[in-house]
Each structure stands twice: as C-alpha cells, then as structure tokens.
Amino acid sequence: MANENWDEAVIRTRIGIHSGNAEWNGKNYMGYITLARAARVMSAAYGGQILISNDAYELYIKDTTPKAQIKREDKTESSGLRDIDTRSQSPDWERNEISFRDLGERRLKDVILPIRLYQIIGAGLREDFPPLETLDARPNNLPVQLTSFIGREKEMKHVKETLKLSRLVTLTSAGGSGKTRLALQTGAEVIDEYEHGVWFVDLAALNDPALLTSTIIDALGIKEESKKTTEETLIDFLKGKEILILLDNCEQLIHACANLTERLLSSCPKLKIIATSREALNCQGEITYRIPPLTMPDPNSNNTPEQLTQYESVRLFIERALVVNPEFRVNNKNAPALAEICSRLDGIPLAIELAAARTKVLSVEKIYERLDDRFSLLTGGKRTT
Numbered sequence: 347m348a349n350e351n352w353d354e355a356v357i358r359t360r361i362g363i364h365s366g367n368a369e370w371n372g373k374n375y376m377g378y379i380t381l382a383r384a385a386r387v388m389s390a391a392y393g394g395q396i397l398i399s400n401d402a403y404e405l406y407i408k409d410t411t412p413k414a415q416i417k418r419e420d421k422t423e424s425s426g427l428r429d430i431d432t433r434s435q436s437p438d439w440e441r442n443e444i445s446f447r448d449l450g451e452r453r454l455k456d457v458i459l460p461i462r463l464y465q466i467i468g469a470g471l472r473e474d475f476p477p478l479e480t481l482d483a484r485p486n487n488l489p490v491q492l493t494s495f496i497g498r499e500k501e502m503k504h505v506k507e508t509l510k511l512s513r514l515v516t517l518t519s520a521g522g523s524g525k526t527r528l529a530l531q532t533g534a535e536v537i538d539e540y541e542h543g544v545w546f547v548d549l550a551a552l553n554d555p556a557l558l559t560s561t562i563i564d565a566l567g568i569k570e571e572s573k574k575t576t577e578e579t580l581i582d583f584l585k586g587k588e589i590l591i592l593l594d595n596c597e598q599l600i601h602a603c604a605n606l607t608e609r610l611l612s613s614c615p616k617l618k619i620i621a622t623s624r625e626a627l628n629c630q631g632e633i634t635y636r637i638p639p640l641t642m643p644d645p646n647s648n649n650t651p652e653q654l655t656q657y658e659s660v661r662l663f664i665e666r667a668l669v670v671n672p673e674f675r676v677n678n679k680n681a682p683a684l685a686e687i688c689s690r691l692d693g694i695p696l697a698i699e700l701a702a703a704r705t706k707v708l709s710v711e712k713i714y715e716r717l718d719d720r721f722s723l724l725t726g727g728k729r730t731t
C-alpha cells in the first residue's frame with residue numbers, strides 16, 4: 347500500500363498485530379477478546395504505521411531467534427525510545443529487514459492494564475509519526491479495569507451522539523446493569539475530544555451532600571484555596587477547560603448532584619458531564635438514557651454454540667467463566683442451559699458475572715437448575731457481593 351502510486355486520494359493502512367488465546371469449541375475458534383485487543387492495537391496506530399503488541403513481539407522473537415541474542419540498539423532520542431535491530435542476527439532476517447521501535451507501555455482505550463507496543467520499522471515504511479493517541483496521551487484518572495469490556499457498540503454510539511447535543515447525559519437503569527462500565531468505556535473512547543481530559547468521580551460511598559464538591563476536587567487533583575469556597579475553586583478550575591467528568595452513582599445524593607451540576611454547567615461552558623444514576627437528575631438540559639440489558643438469546647430457539655456467541659450476555663458469561671475455569675467450553679449439551687440463564691437473568695451484567703463465577707464448581711446445567719433460587723445461588727461467589 348505504501349508503494350502504490352496513488353492519484354488524489356491516498357490510502358494509508360494502519361496495522362495492529364497482537365496474539366492471544368482463541369478457544370476451540372470443537373467446530374470454531376472463539377477469540378473475541380483477543381480480536382478486540384488486536385483491533386485496539388490497530389486503532390492506536392496512524393495511517394501507514396504498523397504496531398505490534400508485546401505478546402506478539404515476544405512470540406516473533408522466540409520463533410525467529412532460538413539462540414541468538416537480540417541486539418538492542420539504543421537510539422539517542424530524548425524520549426528514551428529505542429530501536430531493537432533484528433537484522434544482524436541470522437541470515438533469514440536479512441530478507442526480513444525489519445526492526446522494532448519500543449514505544450513503551452501504553453494504555454489502550456479498553457481501559458484495562460497497559461501493554462507495551464512496538465512500531466515495526468522496515469524498508470519502504472514511514473518511520474516518524476506523532477506520539478500515539480492512546481489513553482495516556484490525555485490527562486485522566488480512569489481506573490484500570492481488570493476484566494474485559496463486552497459489546498455495547500450501539501449504546502456507546504448513542505451516548506457519544508447525545509453528548510454532542512447536550513452537556514449532561516445521565517445513564518439510568520437498575521443496579522448492576524452496566525452504567526458505570528459504559529460511562530468509563532465511553533469516556534475512554536472520546537478522550538481525544540477533551541483537551542483537559544476525562545475524570546472519574548466515584549460517589550458510591552458518599553452519603554454527605556456537604557462533601558460532594560470536595561470529592562470532585564479531590565478526584566480532579568485540584569488544591570483547595572483558603573480564600574475561596576470549594577465550589578468557587580472548582581468553578582475557577584473548570585472554567586474555560588475542555589473537560590469531561592463522569593459523575594458515578596449520583597442516586598444517593600441526587601438533589602445535591604442536580605444542583606451542583608446545574609451550576610457547574612452554567613458557569614463552565616466547555617464542561618460536559620456523564621452522570622450515572624438509578625434515577626434521573628431532572629435538571630436543566632439533561633438528556634437521560636436508560637441503558638438496555640445486554641443482548642440475550644431467545645431460549646426457545648435452539649441456538650448452536652456459535653450462534654449463541656453473537657449475544658453480549660453469552661459472551662460476558664463465557665469470558666467470566668474462563669477466568670475461574672479455563673476448561674470452560676460451550677457445547678451442544680450446555681448451550682440450551684446457557685441461553686436460559688442469560689435470558690432468565692434479564693441480560694443484567696452483574697447477575698451474569700455472578701452466575702458465571704459459579705462455573706468454578708457447577709456445570710452450566712446445574713447453575714440453570716438452581717436459578718429458581720437465584721438469590722442464594724448468585725451470592726455464593728464473591729465474599730463482598
């Protein structure tokens with residue numbers, strides 16, 4: 347593509363290379379999380395750039411240099427980045443003519459743990475690109491997530507579009523239905539649009555409305571000033587800044603949140619807020635979005651294991667089951683019970699995660715049988731639930 351003589355429209359290809367697990371279910375490979383990661387690596391690249399994740403890089407190195415040591419050529423770039431030259435190692439590599447530029451540990455926009463990325467350097471490839479627009483390119487305090495994010499493409503698109511129409515979007519729905527996770531993921535994806543970043547303010551443990559402003563100030567890392575009230579400090583800081591705040595779990599302080607939000611939005615014209623709350627804030631300019639359950643199969647329609655995996659709730663179940671039981675597989679025998687579980691739990695992510703955790707000791711069929719007593723079944727997993 348780089349060597350093509352383009353006329354007017356130049357097509358630049360970006361490539362992300364990653365490797366990870368794919369589960370063989372007897373008929374197909376299922377590697378949703380690995381694929382999603384590969385897509386994230388690709389998304390971090392610029393047109394014309396090839397990025398490779400550390401996992402894939404290490405496999406490549408292991409496969410191609412059984413004994414030879416890898417020469418790490420220190421480039422005198424101030425950023426401390428270096429090229430790792432593979433050319434001089436073996437005769438095979440003379441033909442490959444590639445080397446790797448270490449771009450450091452980067453947080454991709456799936457908000458989970460950072461991974462090391464390398465840029466592939468080779469003849470005919472453009473070499474110099476601006477810094478990667480990964481999550482760490484903008485200020486933020488988005489908490490690392492230890493589990494993968496599933497689906498929700500439609501919902502995220504909706505929230506992003508709504509944010510263009512309104513500076514306050516409130517995600518509502520029942521407990522455990524994925525409001526916080528959706529807000530975090532959307533915040534990560536739109537971070538490039540906010541020069542001053544995206545900030546997560548966790549209000550779940552807060553009961554005292556008098557502490558609301560200082561909780562936000564702490565989350566944003568602002569210092570209080572003795573001559574001003576906390577609200578003045580906050581407004582002075584936010585004024586003129588392009589910033590997105592995720593106000594999480596507003597329901598306990600709903601009045602205080604509504605009042606403060608209204609004042610902040612009217613004083614700070616570039617501020618936007620995504621609130622999550624079991625009920626709407628009911629303040630001016632708010633657009634609420636009741637997020638739907640995860641998509642779930644119709645238990646009566648005899649889905650094959652492959653067909654089942656197109657549903658978000660099933661994918662979530664499988665991903666979480668694999669964490670506690672790496673042997674877990676969906677097959678023709680347990681597929682009907684799995685479809686029943688996801689539909690009986692109404693596609694609620696928290697409930698599905700709790701049910702999936704039980705695959706450590708129970709078969710899917712047994713979990714299904716015990717769903718009648720679902721509250722005792724689901725609380726048997728984590729001690730903190």
Ligand SMILES: Nc1ncnc2c1ncn2[C@@H]1O[C@H](COP(=O)(O)OP(=O)(O)OP(=O)(O)O)[C@@H](O)[C@H]1O
Nearest residue numbers: 494495496498520521522523524525526527695696
């Ligand atoms: N799309 C998703 N992909 C993966 N995990 C998800 C997804 N949505 C929710 N979860 C997981 O399900 C659980 C419940 O989600 P979350 O905490 O976002 O719900 P909530 O609506 O904010 O609940 P609450 O009303 O209690 O604040 C969490 O463990 C979360 O990580």
Ligand SMILES: [Mg+2]
Nearest residue numbers: 525526595622
């Ligand atoms: Mg929440």
